[in-house]
Amino acid sequence: xRVALLFIDGVGVGNKDPAVNxxxxxxxxxxxxxxxxxxxxxxxxxxxxxxxxxxxxxRPQSATNQxxxxxxxxxxxxxxxxxxxxxxxxxxxxxxxxxxxRSLTTAGRSATFANAYPAAWLDVLGxxxxxxxxxxxxxxxRYRRKSKASASTLAMAAGRVPLRTxxxxxRGEGLTHDIDGxxxxxxxxxxxxxxxxxxxxVFWGLAQDFTLFEHYLADEAGHEQDEAAAVRALATxxxxxxxxxxxxxxxxxxxxxxxxxxxxxxxxxxxxxNPVALLSFGPASLADARTVADVGRLVLRLLGVSAGAARxxxxx
Numbered sequence: 236x237r238v239a240l241l242f243i244d245g246v247g248v249g250n251k252d253p254a255v256n257x258x259x260x261x262x263x264x265x266x267x268x269x270x271x272x273x274x275x276x277x278x279x280x281x282x283x284x285x286x287x288x289x290x291x292x293x294r295p296q297s298a299t300n301q302x303x304x305x306x307x308x309x310x311x312x313x314x315x316x317x318x319x320x321x322x323x324x325x326x327x328x329x330x331x332x333x334x335x336x337r338s339l340t341t342a343g344r345s346a347t348f349a350n351a352y353p354a355a356w357l358d359v360l361g362x363x364x365x366x367x368x369x370x371x372x373x374x375x376x377r378y379r380r381k382s383k384a385s386a387s388t389l390a391m392a393a394g395r396v397p398l399r400t401x402x403x404x405x406r407g408e409g410l411t412h413d414i415d416g417x418x419x420x421x422x423x424x425x426x427x428x429x430x431x432x433x434x435x436x437v438f439w440g441l442a443q444d445f446t447l448f449e450h451y452l453a454d455e456a457g458h459e460q461d462e463a464a465a466v467r468a469l470a471t472x473x474x475x476x477x478x479x480x481x482x483x484x485x486x487x488x489x490x491x492x493x494x495x496x497x498x499x500x501x502x503x504x505x506x507x508x509n510p511v512a513l514l515s516f517g518p519a520s521l522a523d524a525r526t527v528a529d530v531g532r533l534v535l536r537l538l539g540v541s542a543g544a545a546r547x548x549x550x551x
Contacts (some may be wrong), residue, residue: 236519237487238537239438239446240530241476242304242387244297245454246469247496247509248284255502257456257465263473264491274520278480278512284510287495293317294506295495297454300527302326302384304494306333307531321383330386335531336394336445342540345443348391351399351409353424360384362392367400371424379414387449401426408441410434413452414475431471435478442487444538457498465498480516488517488537492530520521 243265246258251268253259258266258361265281268274276282287295289303289311296319302310306329311317314325322330331337336346356369359382374382385390391398403409404416404426411419416428429437439450450472456465476491483489497509513530515521519537523529535541 239430239489241491242449244451245497246493247499249499256499262465280516283513283524298322300494303528304530305390309528330389331393334390334393336390337382340394346445348444349410349448354400363397367402371401427476431474431478434475453498460501488519
């Protein structure tokens with residue numbers, strides 16, 4: 236069994252309200268709404284809605300909920316609050332200890348991150364990376380001091396998995412965060428443009444036991460309350476995800492999930508307390524999934540690694 240996790244930031248299960256929800260603008264895989272309504276899923280796909288709040292007051296945030304996904308631990312509940320943006324020292328320590336990637340690699344399973352980054356950026360973050368012939372960007376000193384790694388990046392680093400650079404993207408061994416490369420090229424970066432089908436071919440060509448791809452442009456559009464940008468981001472991700480699912484090898488499970496709600500309600504710039512939809516394609520059962528932390532536990536279970544390695548004593 237192999238597991239492919241397509242992670243998209245900031246897409247929840249909201250109301251089917253065209254006035255505020257751009258997911259009503261197309262039959263996207265993630266056009267899933269309250270009450271079980273939503274677009275039918277191809278290839279025998281199944282939907283399970285996951286709690287994002289962990290019973291903690293306030294709005295779910297990226298740092299804590301992504302930590303929950305990539306460790307299998309209920310980070311907001313353990314900290315007693317939601318932490319926005321990038322992991323703080325407590326979350327970084329939790330990721331270093333309980334990263335599902337670390338659990339997998341320690342158990343002898345392979346893992347990789349399909350996203351490719353400028354080499355200079357990875358060096359500023361101080362995370363392991365693959366080789367590169369060029370830094371691709373120059374990071375000013377004032378930004379170096381403020382640079383922080385995301386939960387996904389830290390989870391890979393904890394497992395000693397080297398991240399991909401734009402050299403990998405140019406060789407067809409990595410993907411830009413925008414999938415098609417257009418946004419990156421508009422910013423002057425030397426990366427290839429790709430169709431959704433080409434991107435999916437790259438994805439499966441580099442896939443290992445656990446393969447992660449991360450997309451965050453929908454969350455950006457939600458914070459900007461920009462419907463046009465939201466629809467573009469959702470459509471690009473959807474086309475890619477559909478190609479990945481259509482090309483799924485028989486020995487692979489494809490999981491698609493978000494960390495919290497946001498873009499499904501453009502009446503606010505803030506995150507929502509809505510659940511998120513976990514979409515699964517393949518033979519595995521999702522019956523026990525209840526919160527976003529269960530995504531990490533599910534990955535470990537599917538790959539035959541003890542869930543105890545990603546669960547704290549208070550969660551046993």
